[in-house]
Amino acid sequence: MNRRNLLTVAGGTLLLTGLGVYGWRSSVGSMAGYEAYASRLRAALAPEPQILDLIRYATLAANSHNTQPWRFHADGGTIDILPDPSRRTPAVDPDDHHLFVSLGCAAENLLIAATASGRPGALSVEGESVRYAFSTAQARPDPLLAAIPARQSTRADYDGRPLAAADLDKLRAAADMPGVRLVLFTERTQIDRLRDLVIAGNDAQMADPAFIAELKHWLRFSPRAAMASGDGLFSATTGNPVLPEPLGGIALDLFFTAAGERDKYARQMDSSAGVAVFLAEGEDRAHWIAVGRACQRFALTATGLGLRHAFVNQAVEVARLRPELAALAGESGLRPDIVMRFGYGPSLPFSPRRPVAAVLV
Ligand SMILES: Cc1cc2nc3c(=O)[nH]c(=O)nc-3n(C[C@H](O)[C@H](O)[C@H](O)COP(=O)(O)O)c2cc1C
Known part of the structure; x- marks a missing residue:
């Protein structure tokens, strides 16, 4: 191969590699971008959070297959958590057991976040949904509040150390x-x-x-x-x-x-x-x-x-x-x-x- 052909092949290879890397990056996206997105979702609550911020904290709860099978309806002093039937997983969860466990996980996050930030209340089960009825009062700090955005299901090997x-x-x-x-x-x-x-x-x-x-x-x-x-x-x-x-x-x-x-x-x-x-x-x-x-x-x-x-x-x-x-x-x-x-x-x-x-x- 003469020098000119060699340069052409090298240039072509570089171009294809570049296009490949570009194509890969643009179809995959970046982990740095993902991590910034995940931290925004988990931003700490403001001292006097809006109802929508409390709902954000509720959605950080564990839930089966991460389908997030819930919908929220806020009205005055109540927030209802309703099942979202479009997010059922009938193969793994034919009787919606996991779906309702997931609603319970979200309800607990909501109760903790609302109580700790000045909207204490109580949870009740109303048919298919969970209702949080609250009033306003002094914020009541709860160490579990900080754990809500820090919690994750960690599917890794652990180190075997026993607990105290x-x-x-x-x-x-x-x-x-x-x-x-x-x-x-x-x-x-x-x-x-x-x-x-x-x-x-x-x-x-x-x-x-x-x-x-x-x-x-x-x-x-x-x-x-x-x-x-x-x-x-x-x-x-x-x-x-x-x-x-x-x-x-x-x-x-x-x-x-x-x-x-x-x-x-x-x-x-x-x-x-x-x-x-x-x-x-x-x-x-x-x-x-x-x-x-x-x-x-x-x-x-x-x-x-x-x-x-x-x-x-x-x-x-x-x-x-x-x-x-x-x-x-x-x-x-x-x-x-x-x-x-x-x-x-x-x-x-x-x-x-x-x-x-x-x-x-
Ligand atoms: C009722 C229920 C059942 C779950 N079952 C499994 C399971 O069998 N295996 C698993 O790896 N994760 C399981 N999870 C965890 C969810 O996949 C996890 O909560 C979801 O992907 C969101 O991730 P996060 O917990 O890190 O926020 C389950 C969660 C719930 C609430």
Whole structure:
């Protein structure tokens, strides 16, 4: 190849690489841009926040598949949290159990944020929705307020360090809620049995085409897609690479295997300091909302103590595994609602949320 051809090929290669990098960047978006977006969503409340700011704090709650299955209606001294049926996940949650637990999580955030900033009130379940009725009074500082924007589901390996007994007591006390039982597992042999149930549930879900199709619908592989929809499970929040959306789908088909997931869950459970299992005393909306409130308080308290937490709900979602899980918790006859591991570990990028305007009725 003469010098002129060589220069042409080199120039062409540079141009194509540049176009490729540009195309990649513009279809994926930047993580720096995503992180700025995630911090704006979690900006601290002003000393005298508007109702819309309180609703923003409510939406930072844990919720199944990050579908954010809620709508808010504010009117005078009440804020109603209503289910959003368009955000149901019938494969993983055919009876809307997770949907109502998610409403309970949001309701608890709302109660904490409003009370701490001068709008104390009470929550009640009204048919399908949760009502927060409030008055105005002096702000009542609550350490859980600061934990609301700091909390995240951290699906990473933890470092295995055990918790001090006093911290376990604080977690237990925080989740105390009428109608909800909490069983804490910190003995390794028992955590091992829970791990086996999580893995059995995960195997069943991986073999279920409806579960996988629904999961794929809520996956986001790029910062751009996560910010555009403001919902769903963004790969970076689970420590996975960001990719253009079509490549993400291909990578998932190639690398998302039952064996790989089994190893991941085994590591995650083995490295956790403990596991919390929540079981309600009844199987109805009001109890599921109460479970959501209890597990949100547990997660916020853990966050305040410098702990990480993540839901591992497979053995709840696969109905045939529930009796074994309940028996392991010493609560045969009750339906287990939530399984949450906790421990010390790293943080990961925060998950997206839709803007408040998108969740108002
Ligand atoms: C009822 C319920 C069930 C959940 N189940 C799981 C689960 O099985 N696995 C998981 O990784 N996350 C689970 N999550 C966590 C959500 O995916 C998470 O809250 C959501 O993606 C938002 O992320 P964030 O908690 O970091 O804000 C569950 C959350 C709720 C409320």
